[in-house]
Amino acid sequence: MNRLSPVETLPPAFSPAAISDAEAAAMFRAAVNLFRLWGLTDEEACVLLDQTLRSYRRWKAGEIGRIDRDGKARLSNLMGIHKALRLIFREPQRGYDWIRAANTAFAGRSALEVMLGGELTDLMRVRRYLDAERGLW
Numbered sequence: 001m002n003r004l005s006p007v008e009t010l011p012p013a014f015s016p017a018a019i020s021d022a023e024a025a026a027m028f029r030a031a032v033n034l035f036r037l038w039g040l041t042d043e044e045a046c047v048l049l050d051q052t053l054r055s056y057r058r059w060k061a062g063e064i065g066r067i068d069r070d071g072k073a074r075l076s077n078l079m080g081i082h083k084a085l086r087l088i089f090r091e092p093q094r095g096y097d098w099i100r101a102a103n104t105a106f107a108g109r110s111a112l113e114v115m116l117g118g119e120l121t122d123l124m125r126v127r128r129y130l131d132a133e134r135g136l137w
Contacts (some may be wrong), residue, residue, distance in 0.1 A: 019076060024067040027075035032060050034082050037096045038112070047118050049074055069119060077123040081111075084130035105129055 019027075035045045046056045049071065059065060067075070085095030098111050111126045 011076055019072040021067065024075060025064045026071075028059060028064055028067065030082075031075055031078050034078065037092075038099050039090045039096075040112075043114070044116060047116050048078065048123065051117065073120055073124055077127045078122075080127045081123070081130060084127065084134055087134050088130065089110070 004099040005075060032045075032050070035048075040048075042056060043061070045051075046053050051059070051071075055065065082095075085098060086092060089098065092124065099112050102108050103112055105116050106129075111129075114126055115122050
């Protein structure tokens with residue numbers, strides 16, 4: 001009798017493909033537009049992306065440099081936040097305004113205030129909250 005071990009009977013683990021440089025550059029361009037809609041200053045954008053002001057402004061002008069793994073993760077979370085807000089709010093402007101509104105889920109702080117903590121986990125916290133609100137968990 002040819003029996004499979006328990007490990008062999010499990011489906012393969014899901015491993016998402018890495019974000020390519022071209023995808024990251026596209027997400028960066030989308031993030032710049034999103035930041036404009038959110039009314040962010042360049043300084044606030046730099047905190048969310050963990051970039052220097054000089055680099056951000058150069059990239060914003062079209063000279064996008066290499067985006068490292070952390071940068072790609074930040075951009076991915078920002079796009080996830082944007083997507084969740086677009087699904088939650090029928091009128092896009094309500095989603096753009098929500099980012100600055102006080103929220104009891106964040107102890108009275110706004111999502112922007114949370115994200116401006118500067119850590120990748122701050123972006124992830126807002127994204128997880130929105131994903132839960134729209135029923136993904």
